[in-house]
Amino acid sequence: MKVTVQDAEIIKNIEPQQLKEYLQSHGWQEDRPFLDNATIWHKQAEKGEFEILLPNTKNLGDYVPRVRELTQTIASSENLSYLEILSEFINNYPHLKIQGFVTQIANPNADKLSGEVTIVCPVFEKLRQIKTVLLDHDYILAIKSYQERLPVRCTGDLVKENEIFILKNPREFQIENI
Known part of the structure; x- marks a missing residue:
């Protein structure tokens, strides 16, 4: 990865x-x-x-x-x-491609199929936890990835807020072929 x-x-x-x-x-x-x-x-x-x-x-x-x-x-x-x-110096990095594993899934939102997930992946030579919110099919893929321990990849805009990495605007979320 x-x-x-x-x-x-x-x-x-x-x-x-x-x-x-x-x-x-x-x-x-x-x-x-x-x-x-x-x-x-x-x-x-x-x-x-x-x-x-x-x-x-x-x-x-x-x-x-x-x-x-x-x-x-x-x-x-x-x-x-x-x-x-x-x-x-990373506070904002647009269009970042990441590969990692879903390590945590928050309870889905009550009003629609979505929720926060945590992906662990290397970012600039260190393993980091990246939080993101996924919707619909992407959220379902994240659940499958979590349950089956399958690697995922996606692209988004990485920001650091209060020392927490957040992937905003996640797109192209998919489970990696093994």
Whole structure:
């Protein structure tokens, strides 16, 4: 099972303020402005001194490569993988394809055939619980998947709210062929 990662799509959704708050809370020191578009940050780590160029706005033409470089530098300085660092900044990821197992089904809604389900799947190198609400046939497939322990896949818009991952607008829900 895997998740399809297009990091450019993730990076486009990362706010510069999120990056700044992360740097401040992980021992990075703001050094000086760089032109009008960025600031330079430094950190002393076991491997030596690291430097980052933090864009001030997402409207820059090179925002994605700059944030990709910034994320790789943070990962090196903290002895973590690129995806582990990138996952710290996920708050919104549209059109995410997931594969996993239904591990929980809430009682169906009384007024229509629907309910909340929890799918466990890898998201950026970590197993995570993702909550979603399924309707009609998709909800029936989720029940079958849960009862028979069959893997599922679907696409949706992943958001993180209060440290909980939620898949909104689920579509193309199906049981995987084994």
